[in-house]
Amino acid sequence: MMKNVKIGKKLGTGFGLLILITLIVSIVTVRYMKVLSDLTSKLYRHPYTVSTTILKINANIREPAENNLPGTSFDGNIPFR
Numbered sequence: 898m899m900k901n902v903k904i905g906k907k908l909g910t911g912f913g914l915l916i917l918i919t920l921i922v923s924i925v926t927v928r929y930m931k932v933l934s935d936l937t938s939k940l941y942r943h944p945y946t947v948s949t950t951i952l953k954i955n956a957n958i959r960e961p962a963e964n965n966l967p968g969t970s971f972d973g974n975i976p977f978r
Contacts, residue, residue: 899907
């Protein structure tokens with residue numbers, strides 16, 4: 898089928914296919930880079946939110962004990978009842 902085609906046309910077709918394949922791979926790569934970027938951002942934000950919330954909870958637990966409120970011990974632990 899390609900025997901009667903000139904060498905210039907063969908080279909042009911080959912390079913054209915090579916550019917098309919490169920373009921497709923580039924588009925897919927950029928798409929997955931966006932997905933990976935979103936997942937990385939989500940992975941960073943989640944532990945940060947959890948650790949910040951835990952620190953707030955910990956501060957709220959210790960505050961009554963530091964003010965010597967009834968029902969709390971001096972060391973910040975809530976006594977068993």
